[in-house]
Amino acid sequence: MLMPNARLTATIAATFLLSSPALGQDEPETADMPSTADRPDHQESARQHEGTSPPDLEIPPLPAGMTLDEVFDYADSEPPAHFPDPVPDDQLFAFVLFDQLEYRVTDDDQPDQLGWEIQGWAGGDLNRFWWKTEGESVFDGPNEGESETDLLYSRLIAPFWNVQTGVQYANEWNPDEYDDRWSYVLALQGMAPFQFELDHSLYVSEDGDVTFSVEGEYDLRITQRLVFQPRAGLAFAAQDIPERNIGSGMTGADLDLRLRYEVKREFAPYIGVRYHFLTGETEDIAAAAGDRTEQWYALAGFRFAF
């Protein structure tokens, strides 16, 4: 087990590392040579040339029944309405990734869990409807669990980054109680330098509570199909939220290691471990109530997409 201090240092380091997406790209070195910035594209070039008259040229064969003037008129018009698009480049696609669908076994007498993290999108290259859902429910104990589902509009704003906004529905349940809430979501999802996949989300609940989470993962390819994936998910709160047993500051984290085998790109069984813990005031609140503040899990599941 990590000591609290080492744990805190590690999580702060991870947060710093994961939360520094470089949105811009590297600036080129300046040198004494022409720059693409100063050169015309086809519209500028055409504008600069307005008014010049074409030289005489032997007229090539034209479409049957058309004069040269008619061909020029055609060339300068929009295509006839019944023409299809030459390339279907604005097709919409839909994609679903079950990133985690796993059984989590505890190392003590705590109940086992069924856990999932799924996301999907539908849309074009830049604009998409994006949804994410994650949660867990106790498998061999009382019927209890929690889930969070984000429904988002997503826009590619930089080559590697999507900005996403929408709502989250979150719920928690046990045999005696069912709690749920809606929140507003603002997220930044994408790939950071060194190929870390990152997802940052800021939530404002219907009660005005502000929380933030960041998840990062990295695929280390051992072979073409065997992939080792460290993953960290950190949660923060901007204020105390007594009804959710949350204190302000960093509230907790999941640190995961998974090893998957890509039978196909879309299908990979995996095994792994998770270390879940609470920190700061949230940890104190749980400890005071006699609840557990950390838990190890061994896990196995499937990652699949369609």
Add this chain to the structure above:
Amino acid sequence: MTDKLPPSRPKAITRRQFLVATSASAAASYMLLNRPAWAVTSDMARAGDFGELDATAGDGIDLYLENRDLLIGGQPGQAIAINGSIPGPVIRMTEGKDALIRVHNRLPEATSIHWHGILLPFDMDGVPGISFAGIAAGETFTYRFPVRQNGSYWYHSHSGFQEQRGHYGQLIIDPAKPDPVDYDVEYSVVLSDWTFENPHTVFRNLKTIEGYYNFQRPTLANLDDQMQATGMTLGEVIEKRLSWQRMRMDPTDIADVTGATYTFLMNGKTADENPTFIAEPGQRVRLRIVNASAQTFYDIRIPGVPMTVVQADGQDTKPVETDEFRIAVAETYDVVVTMPDDKAYTLFAEAMDRSGFTRGTLAPREDMSAAIPEQRRRPMLTMADMGMMMKGGMEGMKDMKGMDHASMEKQMPHPTGDELPTENLVNRIEHGPDKHGPSSITMAQSAYRRLDYPGAGLGDDGWRVLTYSQLRALERPPLRRPPTREFDLHLTGNMHKFIWGFDGKKWSESDVIRFQYGERLRINMINDTMMSHPIHLHGMWMDLYAGGNLDTNPRKHTVNVQPSELLTVDITADAPGQWAFHCHLLYHMEAGMFRTVAVVRSLEGGSIDADA
């Protein structure tokens, strides 16, 4: 089984013979299509059994397009057959005559045939949405145009992903004047790639999962391999890999679609099926090689036999002897080889990313074969592919070779009607800030001439490899003069999201590129991406700046632009109408790396939206 052409000259096929042949194949395919799916494949026809038709003889030819199950490398595949086969028949024409082709669409969907590299009226060019509406299911469309050129070309569908399913064939135009190329026998060599997956699925895989088909990525397991290949220490290899990871780029991203799904074909046959080209010792064999692939670049060589390149893209070139050349998608090369002796030789065509190969055999008799060369290690991109000047200037100096002081000065595109220089063009252009938005990942620091560069993975084998800088027109082509207008065109893409375009835009987001009728125009293509793109202009030649001059630079219908390359073409805008201009990698084109070009009376006023 005729995977070879008759020796030397085309055999005229009479209309009667042809009608008999086509009705037989139509009947056969009708029976095939109506057979239950569980029927055994033993009597299913094999791909690669294609004939030859003359479209300028008699009263024209008929092409029948249909869905047909064919054995591809022994496995049943759902192909689009032309007159029963993939590839389709070799179509011959004679320069100076009129071609007449009736295309009968027996597919359940619209189709088209584009005559690749052929000068013709725009309504005969066969691009649905630009030249015409396409050929609806069940309809017949008649192509008729005067043949004004000669050489080796090809034809293919311009509708959706049909090309991936076998809708292509070779087109050979015999010259009106005596052929400058001397040969005894000639053969068609149609290279292609085949997948048993639905091409729409392939496209979706590319759009949804990055690197879907790349199983040659950097891994822990191949660290040692990379150390041995490069002579670097473990630390250096890791440092190099981290520098690529920092940029979020994969140096093994050589091909989007690979041997993981592709079966590589030569004349419709796999390496195991070994298409054979018969030639006697001492005979000069002309190989008319076309790359009809959807995505695959091939590296071609005949171990033990040097090749003399005599044509590129159907245009006679000054003969140049080489041992290997890379053929980009949609290019054609004619090479002449002399059979050294009474032995078999392998015509080896290796996919650029080394994920597979196909081959044929040059032999004096059937059923012979020679050793198949070992596949080489897959190449990796280097910093030179990002336009970086190497420390110490080694790479930079190499680039500057043959560059004089005039070109070191800032050459700016000319805004006036002045004539532009035609020799010693600027060698390197620095990348300004990237203005191309989220659809473009530009890692390149500069774009530079790479005419001497044979391409990733070539040039270090101890034998000669052809480069564009060696291509010279045999004779000065007509209509050449210095250009008076120029613009830059950036080849852009987001490899991470599989978005492709020009200047950061897809076709549907773009406006029409206008050429003024009669003008001589220069396009400087700047490849901002880390992949090679074969760029094809319909209806007009592109005069490739290959380091020569107005007399000697070659004409091309398709030019391959390598990563970070600055490649210049000059065009005489002599073909009024609307034309397609695009990357010929099928999945890049369908993703939007495509433009409508309009050759108009005047450039006054604004351009119209392409997707109106």
